[in-house]
Amino acid sequence: MYTLKEKTVVTLRVNGEDRQALIRPGDILLDTLRDGLGLTGAKPGCLNGDCGACTVLVDGTPIKSCLMLTAEAVGHEITTVEGLSDTPIQRAFIELFAFQCGYCTSGFLMVCHALAGQMQTPPDAVIDEWLESNICRCTSYEEIGKAVRAVLNGEIK
Amino acid sequence: MSKTGIGVPVIRKEAASKVTGEAKYTADFLEPGTLTAQLVTSTCAHGVIAGIDTSAAAGVPGVRAILTGESCPELCGAILKDRPPLARGKVRYYGEPVALVVAEDAFLAAKAASLIKVSYEPLPVVHGPGQALEPGAPLIHEGLGAYKRIVADVYPEPGTNVCHREKVRKGDVEKGFSECAVILEARFKLPQSDHIAMETRAATASISADGTVFIRTSSQAPFEVRKMLSELYQIDEGKIIVEVPMVGGGFGGKAPVNLEILAYLASRAAGGRPVRLVNTREADMVSSPCRMGLEATLKLGATEDGILKAAEMTFLIDAGGYADIGPRLAKAIAVGCTGPYHIENVSCDSLCVYTNHPYVTSFRGFGHASVTFCIERALDKLARKLRLDPARLRYKNALMPGQTSPTQVKITASNCGNLQACIERVKGLVNWEEGDRLDMGGGKIRAKGIAAFWKTSNSPPDAASGAFISFNKDGSVNLNVGCVEIGPMMKTTAAQILSEALKMDISRIHVNMDVNTRYTPYHWKTVASMTTYMIGRAVLRAAEDVTDQLKSMAAVVMKCAPEDLDIGDERVFLRSDPSVFKSFRDLVHGYHYENGNALYGQMLGRGGFIMTDLNFLDRETGKGKPGPYWTVGAQAVEVIYDTVAHTYRLTKAATVIDAGKVLNPAMAEGLVKGGMCMGLGLGSREHFQYDPAGRVLDTSLRTYKVMHFGQTPEYLVAFVETPFVEGPYGARGLAEHGIVGIPAALGNALSVACGAELDELPLLPEKIWMAKTGGRL
Numbered sequence: 055m056y057t058l059k060e061k062t063v064v065t066l067r068v069n070g071e072d073r074q075a076l077i078r079p080g081d082i083l084l085d086t087l088r089d090g091l092g093l094t095g096a097k098p099g100c101l102n103g104d105c106g107a108c109t110v111l112v113d114g115t116p117i118k119s120c121l122m123l124t125a126e127a128v129g130h131e132i133t134t135v136e137g138l139s140d141t142p143i144q145r146a147f148i149e150l151f152a153f154q155c156g157y158c159t160s161g162f163l164m165v166c167h168a169l170a171g172q173m174q175t176p177p178d179a180v181i182d183e184w185l186e187s188n189i190c191r192c193t194s195y196e197e198i199g200k201a202v203r204a205v206l207n208g209e210i211k
Numbered sequence: 212m213s214k215t216g217i218g219v220p221v222i223r224k225e226a227a228s229k230v231t232g233e234a235k236y237t238a239d240f241l242e243p244g245t246l247t248a249q250l251v252t253s254t255c256a257h258g259v260i261a262g263i264d265t266s267a268a269a270g271v272p273g274v275r276a277i278l279t280g281e282s283c284p285e286l287c288g289a290i291l292k293d294r295p296p297l298a299r300g301k302v303r304y305y306g307e308p309v310a311l312v313v314a315e316d317a318f319l320a321a322k323a324a325s326l327i328k329v330s331y332e333p334l335p336v337v338h339g340p341g342q343a344l345e346p347g348a349p350l351i352h353e354g355l356g357a358y359k360r361i362v363a364d365v366y367p368e369p370g371t372n373v374c375h376r377e378k379v380r381k382g383d384v385e386k387g388f389s390e391c392a393v394i395l396e397a398r399f400k401l402p403q404s405d406h407i408a409m410e411t412r413a414a415t416a417s418i419s420a421d422g423t424v425f426i427r428t429s430s431q432a433p434f435e436v437r438k439m440l441s442e443l444y445q446i447d448e449g450k451i452i453v454e455v456p457m458v459g460g461g462f463g464g465k466a467p468v469n470l471e472i473l474a475y476l477a478s479r480a481a482g483g484r485p486v487r488l489v490n491t492r493e494a495d496m497v498s499s500p501c502r503m504g505l506e507a508t509l510k511l512g513a514t515e516d517g518i519l520k521a522a523e524m525t526f527l528i529d530a531g532g533y534a535d536i537g538p539r540l541a542k543a544i545a546v547g548c549t550g551p552y553h554i555e556n557v558s559c560d561s562l563c564v565y566t567n568h569p570y571v572t573s574f575r576g577f578g579h580a581s582v583t584f585c586i587e588r589a590l591d592k593l594a595r596k597l598r599l600d601p602a603r604l605r606y607k608n609a610l611m612p613g614q615t616s617p618t619q620v621k622i623t624a625s626n627c628g629n630l631q632a633c634i635e636r637v638k639g640l641v642n643w644e645e646g647d648r649l650d651m652g653g654g655k656i657r658a659k660g661i662a663a664f665w666k667t668s669n670s671p672p673d674a675a676s677g678a679f680i681s682f683n684k685d686g687s688v689n690l691n692v693g694c695v696e697i698g699p700m701m702k703t704t705a706a707q708i709l710s711e712a713l714k715m716d717i718s719r720i721h722v723n724m725d726v727n728t729r730y731t732p733y734h735w736k737t738v739a740s741m742t743t744y745m746i747g748r749a750v751l752r753a754a755e756d757v758t759d760q761l762k763s764m765a766a767v768v769m770k771c772a773p774e775d776l777d778i779g780d781e782r783v784f785l786r787s788d789p790s791v792f793k794s795f796r797d798l799v800h801g802y803h804y805e806n807g808n809a810l811y812g813q814m815l816g817r818g819g820f821i822m823t824d825l826n827f828l829d830r831e832t833g834k835g836k837p838g839p840y841w842t843v844g845a846q847a848v849e850v851i852y853d854t855v856a857h858t859y860r861l862t863k864a865a866t867v868i869d870a871g872k873v874l875n876p877a878m879a880e881g882l883v884k885g886g887m888c889m890g891l892g893l894g895s896r897e898h899f900q901y902d903p904a905g906r907v908l909d910t911s912l913r914t915y916k917v918m919h920f921g922q923t924p925e926y927l928v929a930f931v932e933t934p935f936v937e938g939p940y941g942a943r944g945l946a947e948h949g950i951v952g953i954p955a956a957l958g959n960a961l962s963v964a965c966g967a968e969l970d971e972l973p974l975l976p977e978k979i980w981m982a983k984t985g986g987r988l
Contacts, residue, residue: 078318085317094239095232097459099409100492104912107409135232144230148222151881155698156229157409157459163230182921189912191409191460192698194884195920 058125066127068093069137077124084108084119087134095135095160099189106188109161110134114172116165116187135160143167146201146210154192161188166202175206214718216711217940220877223700224722225457234457237413237429238489245415246275248477248488249320251310251327252498253302256905257349257567258331260301263310268323273315276480277327280309283476285443289435289467291367291374292359293352294533294570296472302331303351303532304569305906306497313477313486336905340527340564341506343372351532351565364827365538372565374530375538377545379559379617379833387521387556391512395593399585400971402898403504403529403568406575407917410459411495416474418483424451428471431461431695432736437728439468440475455726461697462889463573466738467535469499493910500572501899503540504529505581509589517599519608521556524548526582528563531570537563540571540578542828543669546837547579549617550586551630551665552608557617559833567905573738575886576951579666580893587662587955588970591962601959602643605663605845606634616841618833625936626840628869628943630663632931633845637661640865640927641847648963656852657862660959662952663845667838668739672825676745677732678705678753680816686781686796687719692750693734694742695726699946700878701742707874708747708939712754714779732817740944743874744839745820747939752818760814765793767810768802840935842943844868846887846952848894849924852964857976857983859961861891865927866949872941873930879945884926886949892918894954896973 058064058079066073068091075090084101087093087110099107101120108119111133138144143166146152153159162185169176169184176184181202190198204210228234265277280299286292298309310327314320335349342348352358356369365375388394414428424446430436433453441448458465470488477486490499505528512521526544530537545561574580594601609630614622638644641659649657668674679691690709694701702722710717723731734746762773765783769776769791777786784792797803799814828835849863864887873879896916900908909915934941954972962969967982980986 088239089241092241093232094235094241097236097410098238098489099411100912102492102911102913105409105492135230138231147230148226151220151877153229154700154881154885155409155460156225156234156457157236159229160232185920186922189407189409189917189919191407191462191889191917192885193881194888194926195918195923196884196926197881198920 056125056128064124064128066132067130068132069134075124079125081124082120083122083124083127086124087119093134093136097157097160106161106165107158109164109188111164111168114168116168135163138163138167141167142205142210143170143201146204149210150197150201150204152193152197152201158188158190162190162198166205169202170205214716215714217707217872217874219875221703221707221717221875223703224706225696225724236410236457236459237415237427238487240415240427242485245485245487246313246315246481247317247320248474248486249312249324250308250494250498251312251324251329252494253298253305253307253309255302255331255333256305257334257336258302259334260298260309261330261332264328265310267326268312271314271319271323271326273319274312274323275315276313276477278311278476278480282480286358287439287443287472288361288534289536290361290365290538291534292361296476304567306494306569307532308473308498311473311477313481337372337566338901338905339506339566340529343564343566344527348372351567366830373562374534374565375541375563377541377561377833378831379545379548379557380831381617381619382556384521384523384556384558388512390514391520392515393593393596394510394512395589395596396510397589397592397970399507399588401505401581401584402972403501403571404893404897404899405496405501405915406462406464408460408462408464411490411492412465412470412499413487413489414470414474415485415487416471416478417485418478422450424475426451426453426471426474428453428455429458429465430455430471431458431465431697431738433695433726433728434693434733435736436468436471440471443472453728455695457724458695458697462575463577463738464500466736467500467572492912496910496915497569497907500535501569502574503571503578503581504568507585509585511589511593513593513597517597517604517607519552519554522549522554524559526561529566529568530563531566531568533570534563535570535572537571539669543578544582545833546618546667546669547582547665550583551610551663551841551843553610553614559617568901569907575889575947576666577669577739579664579951580890580954583662583664583952584955584958584972587952588958591959592968602634602638602661605661606631609634618828618835618837620836624933628841628843628871628933629931630843630845633843633867633869634663636867636929636931637845637847637865640867640929641849641863651851654854656854656964657849658852658960658964659847659849660956660963661845661847662955662959664948664951665841665843666948666951667841668741669837670735670739670741670822672827673821674735674741674745675819675821676734676749678746678749678818679732680753680757682795682799682814684796684800686794686799687721688713689721689723691723691731692746693726693731694746695737696724697737699882701737701746704743704874705746705750708750709754711940712751713758715781719781740842740946740948743942743944744938747942748820749818751939752820753816756818757814757816761795761798764798764802764811768793839937840943842868842945842948844948844952846956848953848956848960850960850964852961857965857979859964861924863927864891864924864953867929867931868945868948869931869933869943870945871935871938871943872932874940874942879930880928882946883928883949886947887926887953888918888923890950890953891957894957894972894974896975898973
């Protein structure tokens, strides 16, 4: 088992690159990404796993980075919003007005991107189940739903 | 899609930055060497601070300063100076900041904060505004009479818990009721709740060697931060720089000056080093100000055919432990107390009352979602008594041009729009004529409720804005305005207005996204849905300024009269022959002749705006003009209600607003839908609950529930366009308004569905069951 006792330098695989960070054993992935690696796209919203603003992908699966220790992420493939570039879901969010203040957007993008990558035509109940993990306080969610569906059904490629 | 002007769904200027993680919010600026401040908050709702032991915390290596109330004797407040930045002597609510630890990093600050021991001697707790007014109620502010008033029109009542009282007296209420065939009396109770902006409040502060204070903050009111710090600590305004980057939602919660004061004190205690203070979600909900609660008593009278004749109302705002903007909330409720209806005889007392709950501040709609719930629920009850269609009752009594508001402002089509058209339209959207209660069988009822609303600004009568325009050498434009980008794309709206005025492609207009009080023109605050109007007017004036300069300069170069010229597509051209022209790029940085001679310097445009005909309200009658215009609208909610479980599904939510002119259809719809979503949250689930000692129980998003994906109804939005003649291109503000009537419409729908009167929020199934059965199984 992988153990840490003191402040230690670890190597994280983030957005396809190996990055080194000095961490305490109790550090959470969110803080390491932001304070250690300068990747501030993942946002703190509650530090309790309730809001999803800090969502990143770990081996392709959406994970709330406030609930994962940095030490647990070693050896896994981490993708943050900074690792997305001109993807269909980013274009869909812009074209369909799926954000206002933008603070929850990174988290929602990561969930939607993973969903579109894992499933072809999920039923509405599955889309709801995936997206209810995150909170947006500005939009009505309708726009986010339209954006993810536009990508899932290939309207926006 | 046209790339010029208004009325088109322009994509927001900062869109790309918000889908790539590039957009930076206050806590994303991570400069090396920045200290972290951590709050210690009260665990007691009302109590004397018997002692604070900081010795163990001071021994933690890396701790640079520890502050308590004894380190900062000043009192702060926007209306009334009643709040110490850190509690002194006593605490007045659960979550009140008691101490502040400043350390080298967050880990050390948290460790030290956990070692601070505060002991309290509990005092009797005031649990609500009704109780606060009872004879013998514990006094929350013993020194109320001695507090400094920041404005002339706040009237605290020393020796009581009344922080402010706003009165409206119009006509003769006694006579009015004597003419009524039907009189309705009702009481309502609405809880405190919270903004839950996804970005919690954050501020950083540093003080440079020459004394210049730098604050970076997630604020809706950077110029208020500068003003308050200057006044509190006697620092010249010019030596305070307040910078606001992107803000992750405000909803009114970031309008008051809050963490900025603490961040400044922390930096001062640490020798001016940069310090950052970021709220945890828990602190953001209960330590920083939340949304008001309300207790109300209404009496409405109408003639047999449903004409409203008289209204008598008392509103008690649960303001919590400190005043903040509470007195202005009381004013807003009084000003709008009748809803958008004509009532000749009105008597209203609206009180801002201290309690031992978290203190409150502005929230989307500024009290209107609360007052609208009361008046609109009362109207539905009255309609039942009168056996009149509730929509018809509202239509009949809608304020019309020539009538007056409760504070006796003359209504015009321009300043108040067309409510009747909104009501008719919303009825169509939800198929009102099919009936408001349909039994679907199987214990399911489909029911609808309707509500109308209005809202004006209640701003200071001299609220002001400005705009600067400069040009790049290629002829493109830079626009600098003082509104904060909190979400509703006001920076882009400003660019759209400029694009229309200069008749040029919006992609060639660059907007400064952040605000810096050193170089951004002043803007009162990004609140009250007033930005489009105020910034819009300033932008139009700046556009006129550069248009005049362009024409007079081109007239010299082109040897013609300025009035023979027009502009468009970055050209100044002859009206008689547009093929004869000079490009902006040849004019805006001086005109250059072939022989090397040059004329004029760089072109700069400026526009200022100030509200012109508003005034203070009369203390006894409320008479006066509180805002430049009202935005009116009508809303409806449809639910499917389960008669056995008392649960319900939200199936439709509809809004029709008289927007004056819709500047960006996609954004306008998005704002209204987002407002409705938040309104459904307030109506159905959001509230603070307290234990018997006054401690808030819902301090995380695990127990405080907001609307989530998959729980939302079908949204229906339409606009009526009756121009507001003073607004930019006729536009009225609409960013807040989607929320205002939704809790009321939901309450009306569910009351119809379950056959009981639901007069408290939120409408949890348990509450409906209680109202329906009285708690009997």
